[in-house]
Amino acid sequence: MTMQSVGRPTTPNAVSSRPETLTGARGLLQDEPLIFELGGWDKTGVDLPEPELDALDLTGLLREEPINLPGLSEPEAMRHYVRLSQKNHAIDLAIYPLGSCTMKHNPRLNEKMARLPGFSDIHPLQPQSTVKGAIALMDQLAHWLKTLTGMPAVALTPKAGAHGELCGLLAIRAAHEARGDARKKVLAPKSAHGTNPATAAFVGYEVEEIDQTADGRVDLADLARKLGPDVAAIMVTNPNTCGLFERDIVEIARLTHEAGAYFYCDGANFNAIVGRVRPADLGVDAMHINLHKTFSTPHGGGGPGAGPVVFSEALAPHAPGPWIVQTPDGPRLDEDPVGDVGRMSAFHGQMGMYVRALSYMLSHGADGLRQVAEDAVLNANYIKARLGDLMTPAFEGPCMHEALFDDRWLAGTGITTLDFAKAMIDEGFHPMTMYFPLVVHGAMLIEPTETESRAELDRFIEALRLLAQAARAGDAERFQGAPFHAPLRRLDETLAARKPRLKWSPLNGDEAKKTLAAE
Amino acid sequence: MRYLPLTPDDRRDMLGVIGVKSVDELFIDVPVSARRAGLVDLPLHAGELEVERELGALAAQNRAAGQGPFFCGAGAYRHHVPASVDHIIQRSEFLTSYTPYQPEIAQGTLQYLFEFQTQVAALTGMEVANASMYDGSTGMTEAVMMAARITRRKKAIVSGGVHPHYTATLKTSAHVAGIAVADQPANLDAEEAVIQSIDPDTACVVVQTPNVFGTATDVSKIAEAAQAAGALLIVVVTETVSLGLLKSPGAMGADIVVCEGQSIGNGLNFGGPYVGLFATREKYMRQMPGRLCGETVDAEGRRGFVLTLSTREQHIRRDKATSNICTNSGLCALAFTIHMSLLGETGLRKLAQINHAKARQLAAVLSKVPGVEVLTKRYFNEFAVRLPAPAAAIVETLTGRGVIAGVPFSRLAPKAGMDDILLVAATETVTTADIEAFATALNGVLA
Numbered sequence: 001m002t003m004q005s006v007g008r009p010t011t012p013n014a015v016s017s018r019p020e021t022l023t024g025a026r027g028l029l030q031d032e033p034l035i036f037e038l039g040g041w042d043k044t045g046v047d048l049p050e051p052e053l054d055a056l057d058l059t060g061l062l063r064e065e066p067i068n069l070p071g072l073s074e075p076e077a078m079r080h081y082v083r084l085s086q087k088n089h090a091i092d093l094a095i096y097p098l099g100s101c102t103m104k105h106n107p108r109l110n111e112k113m114a115r116l117p118g119f120s121d122i123h124p125l126q127p128q129s130t131v132k133g134a135i136a137l138m139d140q141l142a143h144w145l146k147t148l149t150g151m152p153a154v155a156l157t158p159k160a161g162a163h164g165e166l167c168g169l170l171a172i173r174a175a176h177e178a179r180g181d182a183r184k185k186v187l188a189p190k191s192a193h194g195t196n197p198a199t200a201a202f203v204g205y206e207v208e209e210i211d212q213t214a215d216g217r218v219d220l221a222d223l224a225r226k227l228g229p230d231v232a233a234i235m236v237t238n239p240n241t242c243g244l245f246e247r248d249i250v251e252i253a254r255l256t257h258e259a260g261a262y263f264y265c266d267g268a269n270f271n272a273i274v275g276r277v278r279p280a281d282l283g284v285d286a287m288h289i290n291l292h293k294t295f296s297t298p299h300g301g302g303g304p305g306a307g308p309v310v311f312s313e314a315l316a317p318h319a320p321g322p323w324i325v326q327t328p329d330g331p332r333l334d335e336d337p338v339g340d341v342g343r344m345s346a347f348h349g350q351m352g353m354y355v356r357a358l359s360y361m362l363s364h365g366a367d368g369l370r371q372v373a374e375d376a377v378l379n380a381n382y383i384k385a386r387l388g389d390l391m392t393p394a395f396e397g398p399c400m401h402e403a404l405f406d407d408r409w410l411a412g413t414g415i416t417t418l419d420f421a422k423a424m425i426d427e428g429f430h431p432m433t434m435y436f437p438l439v440v441h442g443a444m445l446i447e448p449t450e451t452e453s454r455a456e457l458d459r460f461i462e463a464l465r466l467l468a469q470a471a472r473a474g475d476a477e478r479f480q481g482a483p484f485h486a487p488l489r490r491l492d493e494t495l496a497a498r499k500p501r502l503k504w505s506p507l508n509g510d511e512a513k514k515t516l517a518a519e
Numbered sequence: 520m521r522y523l524p525l526t527p528d529d530r531r532d533m534l535g536v537i538g539v540k541s542v543d544e545l546f547i548d549v550p551v552s553a554r555r556a557g558l559v560d561l562p563l564h565a566g567e568l569e570v571e572r573e574l575g576a577l578a579a580q581n582r583a584a585g586q587g588p589f590f591c592g593a594g595a596y597r598h599h600v601p602a603s604v605d606h607i608i609q610r611s612e613f614l615t616s617y618t619p620y621q622p623e624i625a626q627g628t629l630q631y632l633f634e635f636q637t638q639v640a641a642l643t644g645m646e647v648a649n650a651s652m653y654d655g656s657t658g659m660t661e662a663v664m665m666a667a668r669i670t671r672r673k674k675a676i677v678s679g680g681v682h683p684h685y686t687a688t689l690k691t692s693a694h695v696a697g698i699a700v701a702d703q704p705a706n707l708d709a710e711e712a713v714i715q716s717i718d719p720d721t722a723c724v725v726v727q728t729p730n731v732f733g734t735a736t737d738v739s740k741i742a743e744a745a746q747a748a749g750a751l752l753i754v755v756v757t758e759t760v761s762l763g764l765l766k767s768p769g770a771m772g773a774d775i776v777v778c779e780g781q782s783i784g785n786g787l788n789f790g791g792p793y794v795g796l797f798a799t800r801e802k803y804m805r806q807m808p809g810r811l812c813g814e815t816v817d818a819e820g821r822r823g824f825v826l827t828l829s830t831r832e833q834h835i836r837r838d839k840a841t842s843n844i845c846t847n848s849g850l851c852a853l854a855f856t857i858h859m860s861l862l863g864e865t866g867l868r869k870l871a872q873i874n875h876a877k878a879r880q881l882a883a884v885l886s887k888v889p890g891v892e893v894l895t896k897r898y899f900n901e902f903a904v905r906l907p908a909p910a911a912a913i914v915e916t917l918t919g920r921g922v923i924a925g926v927p928f929s930r931l932a933p934k935a936g937m938d939d940i941l942l943v944a945a946t947e948t949v950t951t952a953d954i955e956a957f958a959t960a961l962n963g964v965l966a
Contacts, residue, residue, distance in 0.1 A: 044866035051872035071863015085612035088627035092611035118578025123591040124790030133580030159653040198833035198843035245548035281553040300850030301628040302618035304792030342691035346656035346684035347790025365564035453524035486623040489818035496815035503637035
């Protein structure tokens with residue numbers, strides 16, 4: 001062993017065993033309690049002046065019972081939440097290949113722009129004369145969305161993709177009702193996102209499934225059979241959830257319109273075609289655009305999102321407000337428009353997301369956005385090509401922005417799609433979307449997006465190849481118990497659902513752990 | 520293009536691996552009629568500097584609330600948010616992560632959601648809370664749908680004190696869900712009036728406190744009346760800071776509580792993104808919409824958290840789901856949780872008292888302005904005043920004099936016939952100088 005003059009070793013000892021730590025921590029990874037186990041009941045991390053204690057006017061309305069909220073000083077709060085953050089995977093750490101979710105890089109310029117006080121510190125109801133720039137930004141975003149889709153109208157306010165679906169179907173229902181044509185059904189393929197049938201049911205429609213062809217697309221003959229005077233709309237995702245472009249999309253739209261129904265397109269996968277294909281040219285009547293997917297507003301651990309909806313000429317009169325109207329003084333917001341759908345939410349939608357999305361659009365431009373679609377599709381096909389010999393692609397031919405595999409190649413190994421996904425965690429990767437779409441057994445849906453470099457794609461592919469070879473070689477243990485190296489091992493979801501504990505109580509912590517373990 | 524890592528060489532090589540000559544071959548399934556050869560008619564890409572210049576110019580056309588005296592509320596409130604909150608939510612691991620579907624590598628998100636749920640339950644005085652909704656207005660709609668599921672009744676009585684945007688949002692969905700909305704006329708003290716309207720068809724009664732005119736009400740009697748008729752009481756709170764001073768809805772008998780949580784941790788952002796808080800009684804847990812985070816153990820018996828009871832949700836139940844909601848408002852919920860953890864009970868109570876004192880100070884000063892009448896009797900940090908002329912015009916004139924005076928009620932409800940009503944709010948961010956500037960300007964306008 002080499003030593004410095006003061007005796008400090010400068011090369012590692014040759015010790016090979018790895019004892020468990022005495023505290024349970026693993027290197028930098030701390031076991032972090034809940035704030036309720038950390039904080040002081042009398043502590044606060046915010047310095048406020050002493051208030052005047054005069055609330056006589058509120059006698060009888062004052063809170064008498066304790067709230068039971070612990071407080072932390074700022075250094076404690078920083079440490080607590082930074083430690084928690086270290087237990088999360090993130091797109092800034094590695095590829096996040098969740099199919100259908102479009103986890104792409106989130107440019108920090110967009111964060112900076114959204115935080116300009118002129119956007120972040122303005123009130124939705126301050127006089128419109130003092131927010132002309134904000135309204136102009138909404139107008140500009142609307143222009144980009146309409147131009148990219150070729151659609152004449154857009155409702156900006158929906159707060160997420162599912163909220164956009166609701167907005168689109170409400171407009172469709174309003175359009176039918178305006179003609180006195182009450183229709184009962186919405187058709188959607190079995191491969192649809194769960195939100196499609198959930199939204200249709202919410203709007204009062206019966207949902208009927210459309211069959212799928214052997215090559216993963218809408219079965220035209222089945223669609224034609226099911227279309228009729230009672231069908232209000234079809235909901236089709238394009239590119240679809242198998243990562244395939246619906247080849248017959250124009251015919252699908254034609255048949256739908258012929259039956260007096262509208263074509264709602266789930267735009268979750270717009271990223272694959274942005275700048276290359278305009279939904280208007282496919283015959284779409286309404287489509288939501290997830291700004292948090294195609295236009296890269298951050299997913300933030302599950303929101304906030306934004307789901308503006310573009311509309312065709314036929315549905316435009318039914319788009320919910322607030323509307324942007326052009327006046328000689330520039331664009332204004334009509335906050336109380338006479339429409340038959342009504343308001344989707346209070347105020348004017350997700351302004352913070354609008355700023356980020358427009359910042360993303362201006363950065364990419366018409367040329368960059370087209371390149372986005374091309375690189376997203378190229379990356380997915382590259383993965384499909386390089387894994388196709390070991391794993392089984394669900395469908396032949398080129399895919400769009402995501403590559404779908406099934407679990408045929410795992411047959412006989414005793415390893416499930418879930419096991420394979422959990423083993424990916426040990427290798428440092430977030431798993432792909434699993435068991436969706438429902439039309440493919442043991443589905444593994446990989447969406448790399450355009451913001452992965454060739455090197456990161458190769459690193460990911462190499463890891464998956466090694467895992468696939470291990471699986472085929474019968475190394476089942478590596479998979480069935482995985483993950484072994486994550487902050488936690490597999491969690492007991494059945495237990496969580498059987499006896500739900502949705503908040504901390506003094507009984508949680510160690511005692512609860514014992515009771516839970518005993519069950 | 521700075522966000523696209525592939526080089527022309529990469530692209531060429533990768534096309535070779537795939538076995539196609541050009542990227543166009545990958546788009547072969549697109550119908551010929553829909554293939555666009557050229558670029559769409561929009562500007563070309565731009566550098567950071569250019570984008571900053573363009574968006575900076577738009578931002579500069581807006582008058583930020585912090586630029587001068589500012590008194591708007593009506594469902595969105597300007598509070599001071601500690602600097603550490605925004606710093607933490609911008610950590611890559613929070614900002615750029617997805618919904619925690621793989622709990623082994625998402626404990627950071629899951630644990631803060633569990634903390635969030637616990638804080639929301641404590642604050643509202645309820646037994647369980649979910650992992651957040653889009654905002655307060657959509658949360659109220661979901662609460663009414665939930666009450667209809669539980670009671671199997673189809674009528675909602677909405678007090679005239681509920682924020683008109685919230686009621687309008689509810690009507691949008693209620694119409695298609697076959698739920699009748701009996702909304703009562705706008706009124707400063709509208710709450711008690713709902714009691715007479717409760718009938719055996721009533722699924723729920725919706726009241727807001729403090730209401731849109733700022734009136735704080737003890738809703739215990741309404742809870743009793745509603746529950747006696749087999750209906751649920753939904754309490755809406757649009758200013759969550761008020762819960763640091765006022766009785767919790769749970770203590771007053773609420774069955775479902777919906778709050779706009781923007782006040783804690785989140786900026787004004789011109790109306791969004793915000794964060795809806797949603798809490799209820801344990802017996803209704805399985806009828807709740809949205810995501811729920813629950814405690815469990817891992818394979819080695821260590822405590823951990825997972826999304827749970829997902830059999831209520833759209834990705835499992837599809838057309839039978841309790842709601843079509845797929846996202847929550849994760850990052851805004853994180854901001855809420857951090858700010859609340861910093862405040863603690865001590866800080867929240869103090870913050871609420873300061874807000875109340877500021878509003879009292881403002882009311883005292885405004886009531887001395889000739890022609891101005893403070894209407895709201897018992898308020899938290901916001902109240903209604905009657906002006907001798909239409910409020911919208913006066914607000915516009917005051918804006919020209921540097922004071923953003925509040926929200927004319929006519930802006931929320933143009934047809935209510937209450938054009939002379941102005942809603943004014945004062946939070947801890949308002950200074951004595953701001954209040955004096957307001958009074959001076961108003962004196963000048965009304966003189």
